[in-house]
Amino acid sequence: MISRRDFLRTGGAAASLLGLSRAVEIRPDPSFVRTRPPQSADVNIGVIGYGPRGREITSTLSRVPGAHVAAICDSYAPMLRRAQRDVPDAARYEDYHQVLDDAEIQAVVVATPTHMHRQIVVDALEASKNVYCEAPMASSVDDARAMAVAAQAVSDSQIFQVGHTYRSNPQHRSVFQFIRSGAIGSPAMGRAQWHARQSWRRTSPNADRVRALNWRLDPELSIGLVGEMGIHQMDVAYWVLGALPTKVIGFGQIMAWNDGREVPDTVQAVFEFPSGMHMMFDATLASSFDDAYEAYYGTDSTILFRDRGKAWMFKEVDAPMLGWEVYARKDKFYKETGIALLANATQLDAQNQDPTEDDPNVETPLWYALNEFMDNHEFGPYLPAADYQRGLEAAVIAIVANDAILQGTSLAIDPALYTLG
Amino acid sequence: MHTVKMALEAMATRFELVLMGSDAPSLRAAGEEALAEIAHMEARLSFYRPTSEVSRINRAAASGPVRVSACTFRLLQRAAAITESTGGAFDITVAPLMKCWGFVRGRGHWPARDALQQARSVVGMQHVVLNEPNRSVAFLRDGLSIDLGGIGKGYAIDEAASILKECGVNRALLHGGTSSVFALGAPPDEKGWRVAVPLTRSQADGVCLPQAVVTLNDEALSVSAVWGKAFQNDGIVYGHVIDPRSGMPVAGAELAAVVHPSAADADALATALMVMGTDERSRALQNFGTLRFLVTRATGPVVAHGIDIRARVPIEAPC
Numbered sequence: 001m002i003s004r005r006d007f008l009r010t011g012g013a014a015a016s017l018l019g020l021s022r023a024v025e026i027r028p029d030p031s032f033v034r035t036r037p038p039q040s041a042d043v044n045i046g047v048i049g050y051g052p053r054g055r056e057i058t059s060t061l062s063r064v065p066g067a068h069v070a071a072i073c074d075s076y077a078p079m080l081r082r083a084q085r086d087v088p089d090a091a092r093y094e095d096y097h098q099v100l101d102d103a104e105i106q107a108v109v110v111a112t113p114t115h116m117h118r119q120i121v122v123d124a125l126e127a128s129k130n131v132y133c134e135a136p137m138a139s140s141v142d143d144a145r146a147m148a149v150a151a152q153a154v155s156d157s158q159i160f161q162v163g164h165t166y167r168s169n170p171q172h173r174s175v176f177q178f179i180r181s182g183a184i185g186s187p188a189m190g191r192a193q194w195h196a197r198q199s200w201r202r203t204s205p206n207a208d209r210v211r212a213l214n215w216r217l218d219p220e221l222s223i224g225l226v227g228e229m230g231i232h233q234m235d236v237a238y239w240v241l242g243a244l245p246t247k248v249i250g251f252g253q254i255m256a257w258n259d260g261r262e263v264p265d266t267v268q269a270v271f272e273f274p275s276g277m278h279m280m281f282d283a284t285l286a287s288s289f290d291d292a293y294e295a296y297y298g299t300d301s302t303i304l305f306r307d308r309g310k311a312w313m314f315k316e317v318d319a320p321m322l323g324w325e326v327y328a329r330k331d332k333f334y335k336e337t338g339i340a341l342l343a344n345a346t347q348l349d350a351q352n353q354d355p356t357e358d359d360p361n362v363e364t365p366l367w368y369a370l371n372e373f374m375d376n377h378e379f380g381p382y383l384p385a386a387d388y389q390r391g392l393e394a395a396v397i398a399i400v401a402n403d404a405i406l407q408g409t410s411l412a413i414d415p416a417l418y419t420l421g
Numbered sequence: 422m423h424t425v426k427m428a429l430e431a432m433a434t435r436f437e438l439v440l441m442g443s444d445a446p447s448l449r450a451a452g453e454e455a456l457a458e459i460a461h462m463e464a465r466l467s468f469y470r471p472t473s474e475v476s477r478i479n480r481a482a483a484s485g486p487v488r489v490s491a492c493t494f495r496l497l498q499r500a501a502a503i504t505e506s507t508g509g510a511f512d513i514t515v516a517p518l519m520k521c522w523g524f525v526r527g528r529g530h531w532p533a534r535d536a537l538q539q540a541r542s543v544v545g546m547q548h549v550v551l552n553e554p555n556r557s558v559a560f561l562r563d564g565l566s567i568d569l570g571g572i573g574k575g576y577a578i579d580e581a582a583s584i585l586k587e588c589g590v591n592r593a594l595l596h597g598g599t600s601s602v603f604a605l606g607a608p609p610d611e612k613g614w615r616v617a618v619p620l621t622r623s624q625a626d627g628v629c630l631p632q633a634v635v636t637l638n639d640e641a642l643s644v645s646a647v648w649g650k651a652f653q654n655d656g657i658v659y660g661h662v663i664d665p666r667s668g669m670p671v672a673g674a675e676l677a678a679v680v681h682p683s684a685a686d687a688d689a690l691a692t693a694l695m696v697m698g699t700d701e702r703s704r705a706l707q708n709f710g711t712l713r714f715l716v717t718r719a720t721g722p723v724v725a726h727g728i729d730i731r732a733r734v735p736i737e738a739p740c
Binding site for chain 1: 446447448449450451453454457461465471472474477488489490491492495556587588589
């Protein structure tokens with residue numbers, strides 16, 4: 001029996017002639033990634049916040065050249081016990097001030113709940129630490145601006161990078177050039193989605209801890225799905241399109257998790273850009289169908305990002321030939337899997353995978369972002385791709401969009417909010 | 422008392438989770454976090470994903486040390502310790518032999534002599550250096566590769582179970598592909614979760630009766646079995662379990678089941694028990710105290726310790 005992959009490998013040309021697939025995978029130029037000189041000393045990093053995201057960052061840092069996680073801070077004892085198991089040689093602190101007082105620590109990563117970022121970041125910059133702050137940078141415009149002002153004031157001597165990881169991702173940078181050079185023709189519209197089947201709720205045996213953990217479901221603290229998830233996609237959108245949105249219309253509903261929550265589990269927003277182009281975004285916790293992606297529709301082709309940085313182009317039949325697409329790998333869409341009425345279908349699929357099929361050297365967007373942060377220690381300080389200005393802009397987009405969603409209305413985005421003046 | 426059931430497709434199989442407790446939204450939240458941990462583990466440990474830490478090790482560790490995450494390093498150390506305590510019957514470097522015998526993508530075949538010799542030369546944990554201070558992995562030979570398939574699922578289940586405990590869940594059952602099970606606490610008014618170990622073949626009337634029912638409480642059960650992935654040569658059936666030391670598939674091995682507080686250890690020990698002969702098993706088991714286990718082979722009696730076996734029935738048709 002011939003597998004789907006074998007078929008694609010051997011029959012790719014025929015498949016494209018038959019019109020089964022016109023998707024062309026776009027790969028980055030490896031020269032985007034710099035190499036650190038091997039002799040340079042490791043940077044001692046303090047990770048503040050050791051929840052799932054802090055753990056992912058710590059784990060990724062273990063593979064980033066030049067990074068040494070020297071301290072971990074969390075206010076909840078069980079998280080510090082995890083830290084002890086994961087990074088036994090790192091100092092453990094309950095209070096972030098202890099990290100800032102530790103003279104050995106040169107840089108901090110802030111991975112706490114969003115509403116706690118402001119105080120920690122401002123204090124860390126004041127304590128002369130370099131800062132990598134998770135995105136969204138803040139959940140209020142006041143907080144975002146205060147952080148941006150603090151970062152701007154020390155930008156000559158200190159690094160402040162926001163966790164908009166796609167800005168550091170070679171794949172996104174490559175496709176960015178591609179779109180900007182006109183390969184999709186005239187841009188017509190954009191569309192992004194983030195779909196998952198999960199409650200967004202967290203739990204603990206400790207009642208205070210339950211309250212603290214569920215900040216994403218607290219209407220006073222949360223900027224909702226568009227803020228916590230969509231912000232990464234909207235960040236790419238306004239980067240790729242080269243303009244900030246001027247208006248947003250939003251809707252939000254509780255459709256699946258009617259458990260007393262007030263934060264919508266399903267949202268839609270439409271963003272207007274100065275060119276007149278519109279970008280649609282929707283997110284839901286009710287359905288995981290088709291996961292997350294962004295698509296940019298142009299008159300010559302559509303470009304699709306998905307799977308954390310992979311990208312494909314779908315050409316119109318009358319679009320000009322680019323030349324190289326004849327030799328590029330073609331993938332059949334959609335790859336979303338429904339219920340397969342086959343025994344062991346998932347097992348067979350996995351075993352048919354060729355481990356070398358994708359570019360084996362590709363790293364996650366988080367790795368590239370943290371690598372850029374470490375490079376900045378070596379070669380900088382310079383303004384990172386996701387600097388305080390980009391962090392502020394993305395936060396403003398997300399915060400106003402969340403307001404529009406909660407009010408079910410259209411809101412203009414005051415351009416003054418985007419600038420520090 | 423509420424019961425919440427959840428599932429996840431990962432590691433080329435289906436994980437299922439049953440949670441019991443007083444608050445359904447909390448149970449679900451705990452389950453989501455536990456299943457997310459399994460998905461994270463797959464991203465790190467997958468032999469097939471080019472971006473996994475295991476793939477990175479396999480590509481680069483022969484050229485120099487590869488740094489890995491604490492989590493992956495812990496598992497590699499655990500695997501190395503089990504290799505040592507089982508006299509090499511369990512070994513995560515067995516992949517070249519599996520490939521050579523045609524068990525990676527097929528039902529298996531007799532390999533060419535040269536190919537077998539070549540594969541044997543690149544199998545063995547003695548060729549893998551684990552450097553604790555900087556948590557790096559290096560291969561002493563080209564061609565080595567690590568496949569955590571025999572222990573990774575159990576490890577993911579252990580990590581998921583520890584998250585459930587941290588979340589305050591004290592009654593749950595979690596399994597991956599029905600071959601690795603972890604029971605947290607017990608259902609109300611029960612001593613534990615009752616899990617059946619199937620017969621490898623059915624009775625004449627086609628009815629599959631379990632050959633044992635194991636009660637688990639804060640314990641894992643792992644079952645290793647040939648399940649049809651086997652071929653015949655000169656009338657002997659060779660299953661997909663290979664003895665890493667001889668390079669040969671284990672003839673006649675049918676099923677091994679192990680109960681252990683850790684699902685990772687249970688997984689690895691079940692594989693090791695499939696490989697070991699009777700005498701070797703007796704010697705090795707001294708390293709494991711009062712291990713509860715069960716082993717069946719195509720011929721000979723069922724060997725069990727700490728697990729009740731029902732009367733075995735005549736075997737006629739495949740299950």
